[in-house]
Amino acid sequence: xxxxxxxxxxxxxxxxxxxxxxxxxxxxxxxxxxxxxxxxxxxxxxxxxxxxxxxxxxxxxxxxxxxxxxxxxxxxxxxxxxxxxxxxxxxxxxxxxxxxxxxxxxxxxxxxxxxxxxxxxxxxxxxxxxxxxxxxxxxxxxxxxxxxxxxxxxxxxxxxxxxxxxxxxxxxx
Numbered sequence: 783x784x785x786x787x788x789x790x791x792x793x794x795x796x797x798x799x800x801x802x803x804x805x806x807x808x809x810x811x812x813x814x815x816x817x818x819x820x821x822x823x824x825x826x827x828x829x830x831x832x833x834x835x836x837x838x839x840x841x842x843x844x845x846x847x848x849x850x851x852x853x854x855x856x857x858x859x860x861x862x863x864x865x866x867x868x869x870x871x872x873x874x875x876x877x878x879x880x881x882x883x884x885x886x887x888x889x890x891x892x893x894x895x896x897x898x899x900x901x902x903x904x905x906x907x908x909x910x911x912x913x914x915x916x917x918x919x920x921x922x923x924x925x926x927x928x929x930x931x932x933x934x935x936x937x938x939x940x941x942x943x944x945x946x947x948x949x950x951x952x953x954x955x
Contacts, residue, residue, distance in 0.1 A: 827877035834882035898945035
């Protein structure tokens with residue numbers, strides 16, 4: 783990101799300025815999503831996923847660190863049977879989404895999707911422009927890939943299935 787396109791460089795600078803990876807380092811933060819792999823569109827956020835055992839303490843920590851940021855929200859919910867914490871806020875023209883659950887980051891869907899999407903873009907470069915065009919029409923990233931690759935059913939599960947079938951990811955669960 784430091785040497786990527788202009789948007790990636792700007793995001794890198796904002797992340798460094800916010801010092802978020804240092805402040806949350808014990809949770810193994812990883813930037814995921816569209817920006818690291820260059821398929822972001824206007825309004826794409828910075829998704830940072832983390833492995834967190836103590837969600838209550840983590841929630842309090844996020845409140846302390848970021849509640850003064852623009853449009854700060856935080857919630858605990860259950861996604862696919864796992865309790866998670868999601869926080870959102872704006873900082874220097876970037877929307878941040880922090881996502882935490884009790885699962886190693888390399889096994890979380892956001893990470894797996896990004897790895898699979900990146901490999902698919904390397905394998906089939908013409909996908910990049912097509913995915914971006916669908917995203918501009920309102921498709922979520924996973925939905926766009928599945929539409930272009932004729933994957934039916936739940937796009938989040940379908941992308942993981944494809945990644946396993948293609949040997950892109952193996953350590954899924």
